[in-house]
Amino acid sequence: MTKKRYVLLILILGSLTALGPFSIDMYLPGFVAIAKYLGTTSDKMALTLTSYFIGISVGQLLYGPLLDRYGRKNPLYFGLGLYIAASIGCFFSTSLEMLIVMRFFQAIGSCAASVAAMAMVRDLFPVEENAKVFSLLILVLGASPMLAPTIGSYITAAFEWQVIFLILTIIAVLILLAVIFFLPESYQPDPSYSLKPRPIIGNFLHVLKNKQFLTYSLCGAFAFAGLFAYVSSSSIVFIDVFKVSQKSFGWIFAGLSVGFIGSSQLNSVLMKKYKSEQLVYASLIWLVFTSVIFLIGSLNGWFGIGGTITMIFGVLCGVGISYPNTAALSLAPFTKNAGSASALLGAFQMAIGALASFGIALIKSQSPLPMAAVMAVSAVVALLTLLIGKRFIKHKVEASADSGIIAH
Structure with a gap:
């Protein structure tokens, strides 16, 4: 693997890993503005954060079997597509309830990115390099708490809060394009992998054992x-x-x-x-x-x-x-x-x-x-x-x- 190829893979996988955290940190400065627009309070706005965390928890387990059954890229395409659609839904939200639901699906979509990135590190790099690669991913991931709140505060001050979700949509589209054209399929689909509840639970138990x-x-x-x-x-x-x-x-x-x-x-x-x-x-x-x-x-x-x-x-x-x-x-x-x-x-x-x-x-x-x-x-x-x-x-x-x- 050439150094240029290595750096490109790290940037793409790092971006996939950072998508979820960035989606949390970037909209936090807009809580007051969003609450005012939706006619609610900042305390109730916290429910949009709660629904996002619930979505992440559910999505983590959802994509594991899909990544092992259909390969890494097809579930990743689905997840990023869902994230993009949900981000557009957040942009057009006119009520707190709608934003809560859209944030849930946005989280479900972002999980495909993070789980696939973790699995692809194991697929694409020798085991002895995995810890080093995870360290490099943290370098990209660490930009989120440093950049996202600042970007969100400037966007909220200069534009309507909806622009935050427009920016997140654009970011996800760019990541999707990078995945399509520059990220190789690292695991061939396994038709023998069953998606029925009992075999899925069996696979999780196999890992836990x-x-x-x-x-x-x-x-x-x-x-x-x-x-x-x-x-x-x-x-x-x-x-x-x-x-x-x-x-x-x-x-x-x-x-x-x-x-x-x-x-x-x-x-x-x-x-x-x-x-x-x-x-x-x-x-x-x-x-x-x-x-x-x-x-x-x-x-x-x-x-x-x-x-x-x-x-x-x-x-x-x-x-x-x-x-x-x-x-x-x-x-x-x-x-x-x-x-x-x-x-x-x-x-x-x-x-x-x-x-x-x-x-x-x-x-x-x-x-x-x-x-x-x-x-x-x-x-x-x-x-x-x-x-x-x-x-x-x-x-x-x-x-x-x-x-x-x-x-x-």
Whole structure:
């Protein structure tokens, strides 16, 4: 594979991965304007976000079997087409109920992009390069929280809120064209793969029975929950607790994103010397250390805004290194069922991430304490999952410089 071809594949797969998050971040600044236009409140507008998350959760499991049955590109065409149609529906929405429904279908469509991208990494690249490729995808994905809210705020200020969904439609059309003309079909359709409920459930159970998948997908999802805890409570911590302006909050949010993105790129360098398994172990120990210090400091009022930013930055760095390696190790054992494995991997992340967000709401405290507590608990559970799960992995699949995969 030429370097030019390699970069092009990374950009396309990264764009597919970022489509869903970009669709969330970009319209958040328009909440007030949309609520006013639809004759509702900002609180009720949150239902459009809820319906999007429900759509993501459902869609993750929907596309896994389809990707294994029909190949990667045909379900991807369907998903992107659905996303485009739903985005146009959002553009023409005249009621809150219509926007809620359109956002649900927009999420279902975006899931095809993210699940297919994960599976195609496993298809197109040698196993020993998977973690490196996931790190590069994070570089593209990380642009979302840095760019999308800013773009959305400028669009809302200069135009009607509907233009946000027009821009999202155009982005999806460009991605679809790139998929059609530049992304190869990486997995041939398998007519023997049944789409009846019992065989589908059987395939998911087959994936879940793989101890390596179960261990690394769960510990990775719990580690990734630290990012969900940050996103769901960052505005409360910085705007309500530390009283920063919305503009300053945007800069803080962008700056902290650098920790997540930068560490994921550092992971590519570290992989030249260390195995993914070693990096997962080290990153989880780091996560436990930083998040527990953050929790103790929050309980005792040690940290001001500078200390809080530093501790969050440390946690995000740990997540940035653990995520690409746990994802690669989760998918490494699979060739035939990579689509189903990718779907379950995404479903675990969303379910545990939603649980983390719910945990934030349960802790009633106008301080960084809820964020720190959820980060600490999820980090400890992630490390325990790894330590316990590794004992049951009898046939570990890892990278090999010569053959790509070895099992022992």
